Amino acid sequence: MFEFNAGASRPVKDAARDKRIADAQDLVQRTLSQHGLAPPAMDGLMPSGGLPHQHGPDGLMGMLNMAQAFGGQSPHAAKPQSVATPEGAQFLSATHQGKNGSRAYRTYVPASTDAGVTGIVMMLHGCTQNPEDFAIGTGMNALADRDGFVVIYPEQSRGANAQTCWNWFSPGDQRRDRGEPDILAGIARKAMSEHDVPQSRTFVAGLSAGAAMAVILGQTHPDVFAAVGAHSGLPYGAAKDVASAFAAMAGQGQGRNTNDKAEDTRTIAFHGSADSTVHPANGAAIIRDAERAGPSQTLQTTRNGNASGRAYSVALSMGQDGQSHLEHWVIDGLGHAWSGGQSGGSYTDPKGPDASAEMIRFFFNSKG
Numbered sequence: 001m002f003e004f005n006a007g008a009s010r011p012v013k014d015a016a017r018d019k020r021i022a023d024a025q026d027l028v029q030r031t032l033s034q035h036g037l038a039p040p041a042m043d044g045l046m047p048s049g050g051l052p053h054q055h056g057p058d059g060l061m062g063m064l065n066m067a068q069a070f071g072g073q074s075p076h077a078a079k080p081q082s083v084a085t086p087e088g089a090q091f092l093s094a095t096h097q098g099k100n101g102s103r104a105y106r107t108y109v110p111a112s113t114d115a116g117v118t119g120i121v122m123m124l125h126g127c128t129q130n131p132e133d134f135a136i137g138t139g140m141n142a143l144a145d146r147d148g149f150v151v152i153y154p155e156q157s158r159g160a161n162a163q164t165c166w167n168w169f170s171p172g173d174q175r176r177d178r179g180e181p182d183i184l185a186g187i188a189r190k191a192m193s194e195h196d197v198p199q200s201r202t203f204v205a206g207l208s209a210g211a212a213m214a215v216i217l218g219q220t221h222p223d224v225f226a227a228v229g230a231h232s233g234l235p236y237g238a239a240k241d242v243a244s245a246f247a248a249m250a251g252q253g254q255g256r257n258t259n260d261k262a263e264d265t266r267t268i269a270f271h272g273s274a275d276s277t278v279h280p281a282n283g284a285a286i287i288r289d290a291e292r293a294g295p296s297q298t299l300q301t302t303r304n305g306n307a308s309g310r311a312y313s314v315a316l317s318m319g320q321d322g323q324s325h326l327e328h329w330v331i332d333g334l335g336h337a338w339s340g341g342q343s344g345g346s347y348t349d350p351k352g353p354d355a356s357a358e359m360i361r362f363f364f365n366s367k368g
Contacts, residue, residue, distance in 0.1 A: 081132045081344070086111060086145060091135075098186040100179055101160075105187055106131040108151040110144045119149040119201035119364060120191050122184065122217075122225075124210030126232075126347055127165040131155050134207070137345015138338055138356045147360065149201075152191055154184055168212035168234065169245035176220040180213065185221040192224075203363040205229030207338055207347060208278060212238070215286055218265035227266040229359040232278050232336055235285040236262075251279030262293030268327040268362040270355045272334025280330065287328040291317060294325055310334060310352035327362060329353065 085091045088111030095104045121144070125134035131153030135141055144151050156164040166173075166180060173179035184204075192202055204225045206214035211233025218228035219236045238253035239245035247253060267290040271283030294317075302315045310331050317326040331339050331352045339355040341348025 081136060083108075083132050083135050083141070085141075088114070089141075089145065091141075096183065096187045096190065098183050100177075100182040103154050103157060103180075103183050103187065105152055105154040106135070107191065108135065108141045108144055108153070110141070110148065110150075112145055112148040113150065113195075115148065117150055117195040117197055118147055119203065120152060120188065120195065120197045121149055121360070121363065122152045122154065122188055122202075122204040122214075124154060124166060124184070124204065124206030124213050125156070125164070126206070126208035126210050127161075127163045129164065129207075129210075129346055133345050134210075135345075137341045137348040138207075139342045139354075140356050140360075143356055143360050147364065149360075149364075150191060150195055150197075152187060154187055165209040166206075166213035168209055168216060169239040169241070169248075171240050173213075174216055174220070174237070181216055181220045184213070184217060185224050188221075188224050199223060200226050201364075203227045203229065203359075205231070205359050206233065207231045208233060208336065215267075218267065219263050222263040222265050225265070227268070227363050229268050229270075229355075229362070230283070230286050231270040231338055231355055232272065232275055232283075233269070233286060234278060234282045235289050238282065238285070248282065249278050251281035253282065253285065262289055264294045265290060266294075266325050266362075268324075268329070268359055270329040270331065270339055270358075272331050272336065272339070272349075274333050275336045277336035283328060283330065287315070287326055290326050294319075305353070307353040308340065308351045310339075312353055324362060327358075329355075329358070 083091055090107075090109045092107045092109065093104065094107065095102055121140065123134055123138065123140055125131060129137075135151070135153055140151050156166055158164060160180075161167055168174070170179070173181060175181065188202060188204070191197070192199070202225055204214045204217050205228070206212070208231070211230035214228050215230050215233055215236050217225055234248050234253065238248035244253070267286060269283045269286045271278075271280045273280055300315070300317050302313055304311065304313050306312070310333055312329060312331045314330075315326075315328040316324055319325040329339075334349055334352055337347045337349040338345075339349060339352040340357070341350065341355070343350055
């Protein structure tokens with residue numbers, strides 16, 4: 001096992017360890033070469049773990065981040081932050097323990113819920129992020145203040161993934177009643193019970209690895225989550241191991257088996273056209289899967305716009321009830337970052353449409 005001090009500025013000298021790292025890096029390069037792939041940008045999504053010969057699906061990718069890890073945290077790693085909480089609101093801390101493990105999480109309860117909770121939105125952070133950073137960057141709490149819904153921010157543990165990525169690429173975390181989907185659904189169910197919120201008013205959204213896990217939850221737990229918001233994410237079944245995770249991020253994902261039954265879950269997806277970490281083809285694949293599973297749409301249209309200096313296009317599919325069933329937003333020039341986000345958080349870009357506001361509009365109002 002490798003050991004390192006996350007706060008250290010330089011790696012401890014260890015010749016044997018250095019050789020293992022070099023051997024692992026060589027193995028990574030040979031694996032990529034065998035699949036005709038080059039490593040995509042590391043920021044924000046890369047699974048990270050131990051040595052390639054260790055158990056677990058993420059060892060090879062971990063080697064690509066190892067030099068960074070031994071030198072300390074990622075330059076994009078979220079720093080401890082205090083989240084401003086208006087008078088009467090609460091930003092609570094708790095831990096959920098279930099049959100598949102435990103996770104800590106934060107819950108934002110706005111003062112406006114005194115008049116009744118309007119719904120629940122679960123927000124899944126990306127790699128190297130934490131709940132506080134994600135709350136600040138997305139500005140979701142302010143929308144909760146406005147509209148009276150509760151926001152849940154689960155926290156990935158470093159014990160489960162060294163870069164705090166949700167393990168979207170692991171087969172053990174892609175199924176109902178198993179792994180992280182079971183843990184996250186358990187957190188949501190507890191909040192639904194506490195606040196008397198039905199499935200029709202419970203939603204999940206995420207960024208990057210968090211978006212990929214949100215899509216998984218939409219497929220594994222449609223009885224818990226009524227709709228999914230995916231920003232810079234990947235479709236369900238995009239990867240089953242390290243090599244296929246690289247392929248998926250490069251836009252060459254294996255995708256879902258067409259014989260599999262896909263759940264009809266309303267979905268809104270955002271992706272930047274300049275995302276070099278997760279290829280924009282993944283956003284299109286998320287919507288394509290949802291469209292294949294969903295009911296026949298009465299209207300499919302595309303509109304263009306410009307928001308805060310960025311042009312965008314959005315493809316809309318309306319259901320027979322006249323509500324928006326699918327939305328695919330492509331933001332010109334946006335990289336791997338939350339569109340319209342707050343500068344105080346990591347992986348945000350203040351330009352472009354406000355992804356948080358559009359997700360909430362989609363979840364609660366469903367009008368395109």
